Amino acid sequence: MTDPFETLAEHVAERVLDLIVHALDVNALLRKVDVNALLDRVDVTALLDRADVNALLDRVDVDALLSRVDVNDLMRRVDMDTLVEQTDLGAVIARSSGGAASEALDAARSQAVGLDQFIDRWMQRALRRKHPAPSAPPALRIGRVG
Amino acid sequence: MTTGTHVARSVTSQGHYAGSVSRFLAYAIDITVSSAVFALALAAISYVAKVVTGHDVSWNKGNAVVAAVFVAWEFLYFGYSWAASGKTFGMAVLGIRVVMADGTTIEPRRGALRALVFPLSFLLCGLGFLGILVQRERRALHDLIAGTAVIYAWDARAARLRFLARAAEPTVSRPVRGPGQQRPEGGDVKRDHQD
Numbered sequence: 001m002t003d004p005f006e007t008l009a010e011h012v013a014e015r016v017l018d019l020i021v022h023a024l025d026v027n028a029l030l031r032k033v034d035v036n037a038l039l040d041r042v043d044v045t046a047l048l049d050r051a052d053v054n055a056l057l058d059r060v061d062v063d064a065l066l067s068r069v070d071v072n073d074l075m076r077r078v079d080m081d082t083l084v085e086q087t088d089l090g091a092v093i094a095r096s097s098g099g100a101a102s103e104a105l106d107a108a109r110s111q112a113v114g115l116d117q118f119i120d121r122w123m124q125r126a127l128r129r130k131h132p133a134p135s136a137p138p139a140l141r142i143g144r145v146g
Numbered sequence: 147m148t149t150g151t152h153v154a155r156s157v158t159s160q161g162h163y164a165g166s167v168s169r170f171l172a173y174a175i176d177i178t179v180s181s182a183v184f185a186l187a188l189a190a191i192s193y194v195a196k197v198v199t200g201h202d203v204s205w206n207k208g209n210a211v212v213a214a215v216f217v218a219w220e221f222l223y224f225g226y227s228w229a230a231s232g233k234t235f236g237m238a239v240l241g242i243r244v245v246m247a248d249g250t251t252i253e254p255r256r257g258a259l260r261a262l263v264f265p266l267s268f269l270l271c272g273l274g275f276l277g278i279l280v281q282r283e284r285r286a287l288h289d290l291i292a293g294t295a296v297i298y299a300w301d302a303r304a305a306r307l308r309f310l311a312r313a314a315e316p317t318v319s320r321p322v323r324g325p326g327q328q329r330p331e332g333g334d335v336k337r338d339h340q341d
Contacts, residue, residue, distance in 0.1 A: 106305040109168075109241045113298065116165020123279050133282035137249025137295055140161035 160303070161249070163284040164242040164296040175236030180223045184216055221261050229257030233299070241300025247285070247293050260292035 134141070188205050195203040205212050227234040232244045232252045244252050244260065267274025267287045274287030285295050
């Protein structure tokens, strides 16, 4: 059997604590806290030592994560010129896919495209078209960039 | 204009309607290759006939049978190529492809029909080909009849990458440096090899 005075004391203490918590301005209190000083005191290395990174990674659903990433959009954002210029990627590509034949083929195709565009520009002028002609079939126009 | 500029422009042309130069060059390659194969086949048949019969066999250009076989061979060459993959050897070289008018993969029967009506563009004094220049979707007469179109289908992005790689190759082997870092001793790898 508990002491009635003890029970009363517990109730009083709880009530007093409630009143104090309600009276406290938590936002003002947090503003006074020096978070940087607090973080300085935290030993991040020790914290990381205690964390099981492998277990953490096991819980990550990489497939779900990757399915949310638009890789094509990501690739379009890559500045290939800079990438090739700044890294050894260019040398790797040149060694793996380079060849006189592929170089000649690239040159011939791109020159032909250039001539196609040149002739097309002149034909558009000669025909005095007010509205530009569609550049690609409908199925290939959807979602195109450039 | 440099090849690099052309390649860069070609990247944005992928999937677009192919122009007259690319299509004409592809056709020129095809007619050369198919005629050469036909001539080789005739020569092979002549040789075998000579070995078997002991008589010389010569093929007259005006021979109706030879002409008919040649026409059949051309139809087979173009028809099968378009029906099977949407491109002939010449088109593969130039990186162009036949698709349905809406841009989807060509149906085999449309490929065969395109080969059948292809001569019509010639028979009308070549006027059928004028569509490649003046028609909004660059479709020739045989394209309009067969419900097809020709597009650029080569991987210009990869070509652009190869071009950049070739252009950057002499200097790319230097390591990436931070703003304050000095160039390491010895320069690039090429110079190292020469030394």
